[in-house]
Amino acid sequence: MRHTLSVTVDNKPGVLTRVATMFRRRGFNIDSLTVGATENPTISRMTIVVQGDDQIIEQVTKQLYKLINVIKIVDVTHERAVERELVLIKVRADASVRTEIMQIVEIFRARIVDIGKNNLIIEVTGDSGKIDAIIEALRPFGISELVRTGKIAMLRGCR
């Protein structure tokens, strides 16, 4: 199954390479990986979505901890966490189908952020399930371009 690991690391050059190299060398599959700043400028947070059974996730976690620049790893898969992804979708949309598309956008609480002569750019945020659903809903109209940020996650509550 898919696991979401929230990993805090030193904000130093090369740390992303160390993490990526470990995944490649050990043959673990990354579904998505995002990196960004945190409230502390010396620390970055990586959100890594990785495929595998419990034994593989245990190895991924232990191997990550062996990297000197990795500070803490939390598997948020089964935790109460907010998970979000941002996607931009460019969809073919001539006058005959625009209304229909706008209804879909409405239903998913997405936004239209650009209107071209024959296409629209739609922005969606949400968890992976919602993102997958809107992509499927828009696919029949013809998706000409798509960019996903990958997942970010945060535990609920005050831990």
Add this chain to the structure above:
Amino acid sequence: MICKGAEILIHTLKEQGVDTIFGYPGGVVLPIYDVLYDADIRHILTRHEQGAAHAADGYARASGKTGVCIATSGPGATNLVTGIATANMDSVPMVFFTGQVASHLIGRDAFQEADITGITLPITKHNYLVERTEDVERVVKEAFYIARTNRPGPVVVDLPKDILDRSIDFIPDNSEVFIHSYRVMKGFNAGQVINAVELIKKARRPVLYAGGGVIISDAAPELQELAEKRKIPVTTTLMGMGAFPGNSYLSLGMLGMHGTKYANYAISEADLLIAVGVRFDDRVTGKIEAFAPHARVIHIDIDAAEIGKNVAVDIPIVGQVKEVLQAINQRLEPVEELSEWHQTIDRWKMEYPLRYPASREGRIMPQHVIESIYDLTQGDAIITTEVGQHQMWTAQYYKFKTPRSLITSGGLGTMGYGFPAAIGAKIARPDKTVIDIAGDGSIQMNIQELGTAMQYKVPVIVCILNNQYLGMVRQWQGLFYRGRYSYTDISLQPDFVKLAEAYGAVGMRVTEPDQVKDALLEAMKVEDRPVFIDFIVEREANVYPMVAPGESLINMIGGDE
């Protein structure tokens, strides 16, 4: 005090207790070599950077100290790569210093530029590219700290030339190293120790499976105490040779692909496996599903990532092997009687001893050379090896008694390792007889280090078991590739006696079995230079018993005559 980066480096090395460095100079490390010129540190100049890496590694393994090695940027650094990977696979504490082109040239494909931190990322415990002269001291201290603590390993420190040249006002920092994302492992799960003790008490057919971690953790006495207290037979991995006396009645010798039959049978019949400082390598386990099929498994290791990596275990204990074994020993009462289990093992030992056939043409059998070396040194020498048949025969026929007496590339399997490692080991332990057991293939991979051994008057003995083949590959071709000896005949080779003599070393050739011991005795008398002994051995001797790759340990071939 105004100091250059290079001066801070050498100052910090001395603070770390470094007295010997192995290295090779070059353009961008000139600032370091200028400081070394009159520094109170011994520098051993090898003839190739790879030789420096392996020599520093042999020095580290023989002494238990951290090995230190210096090379220049670009090709100097890339020549270290095999040595770094060798140390990484065998968990050897080492710090490698590489020169780097000046900071403003990095990324511009400057002369002798190579991205050595990028290249060595997957084969180091950690590495650094130093960006400021102010960071030199901290980084060097961290490098040593990381290299030697927890599971040891190599650390690379890449030093751009301008960082070495620049002068700063240097105030030595005497504080302890603190790395917020790296902690030295202390303690262990006491509950799991109690569970382990219960399992040990109940076990009827227990086996101790001991590896390099026992030696690194200095836990050989504790291992011996556990084995003797509970009369538990002990098998060791290649890296664990010497962790338990090979001449003890409880010793099963090595297990695995070229292990003894009785060790492999014992593993296969055991109801409890106590795995100590090991990593369940494929050369040890064979077919993993069939490894120790009837056994509960206790796994003790400092590296949590080793637990459950290759096999599922019943009782994992993460901690210093020495401390964990002490805790286990404290909770166990001695048993006096030998059990049925020992009778079974004794029967296997009688029925399936290690044995080898006599030569048909009266040639020297390679195993006989190893037995002779053992007889003459009484297991008291430091033995290094290259990689191949001679390495396995050494593990089988030399009864290692003490930790750090076998120095061999177990994990990476690096041909060309043994000779420079022997030089490093002899420099670390001048009181010991140091013998490199080599093949005629491997020895040619770093034979240039004869120059180093001559320059520093290092009396190591190199025993070449010369069969004019890349013997282990030939053996596999014979067994698995229908005897098609593709590119393994190396009978065109130098006259090793003359080659040694060309360097000023001693060379001998031995062709008759009854001359073997005399030659070894003569070699052991030489005190000021290396000795090469070219033993012309049976060409097609094989290493047996053998478990074919991917087979279960009970399916051993050969070793019956």
